């Protein structure tokens with residue numbers, strides 16, 4: 001089966017491409033290389049173009065009329081950058097995604113799997129959210145995802161698209177075969193920072209926020225291995241029509257599915273897990289919460305299990321181990 005992956009040179013898109021390939025399918029990569037590295041495309045069928053480039057999209061589907069579905073991962077993803085430069089985020093993640101979806105409808109390639117985010121959820125008292133939980137996107141980045149979910153549903157209703165929006169929680173780790181991993185040099189999220197300290201690239205880890213109403217005061221998250229996340233996309237494509245039929249809430253061919261481990265892990269617990277895999281203490285300083293930080297959330301992933309037959313297979317420790325292994329080879333692969 002052929003599957004188009006936008007953003008297939010990125011961290012998650014490239015891992016999905018490996019998962020598809022390992023299962024005997026053919027990923028086709030569409031990426032402008034705006035942020036993703038060429039090395040992550042490997043020897044895959046590749047179109048270097050923008051997602052809003054209609055000419056390129058027509059060419060792709062002319063060359064590969066048997067593409068079964070499009071997995072739309074391409075986006076800008078750095079939350080603080082979205083605060084300082086919202087224009088670029090709304091253009092890339094909203095305007096260009098709309099152009100992509102409209103073109104897919106016009107070309108009659110209606111199946112879309114969309115990379116959404118758990119960042120759109122509001123905080124709930126016990127921190128566990130299902131797909132019906134209240135939404136409250138706090139950053140421009142999160143609002144682009146929230147908006148695109150609404151746009152996508154409207155497009156499904158009006159233009160005959162069929163879409164599954166996957167709300168990812170916090171992906172960690174790398175491809176277990178180390179083909180790809182996190183490409184950014186100075187990652188701003190928790191595991192990236194810890195790896196930087198472990199590799200001696202940063203002197204100390206700053207634990208930001210210890211006054212949240214969680215069991216130890218630090219924020220709570222839901223970490224899932226990026227390989228498990230990739231497997232969920234494979235299953236979403238393989239079970240696409242059934243998942244839409246059983247998952248839709250009205251007559252529109254659209255459904256939303258959480259992808260998480262179902263386990264809330266606090267930042268302090270995560271640091272302890274990291275130290276245990278790494279085998280050494282991480283120098284740490286406590287700092288106040290950053291503007292826009294929230295207590296957090298973890299997933300109820302029953303719907304993913306029911307509709308896709310998916311649940312996480314790998315542990316937080318597996319994710320930490322693969323992030324550290326990737327950290328050691330990253331510079332050789334990417335320079």
Ligand SMILES: NC(=O)c1ccc[n+]([C@@H]2O[C@H](COP(=O)([O-])OP(=O)(O)OC[C@H]3O[C@@H](n4cnc5c(N)ncnc54)[C@H](O)[C@@H]3O)[C@@H](O)[C@H]2O)c1
Pocket residue numbers: 006007008009010011012013030031032033034035036037049050051052072073074075076077092096115116117118168169170171
């Ligand atoms: N990484 C996370 O923690 C996380 C969490 C939740 C959701 N997501 C979503 O998952 C998706 C993939 O994230 P990632 O971590 O792999 O990001 P990434 O930055 O590694 O990959 C994004 C890719 O999209 C490409 N791209 C961006 N704009 C483009 C455009 N206009 N045309 C063509 N290509 C373009 C980039 O070159 C890059 O290769 C994103 O939609 C992101 O919002 C990520």
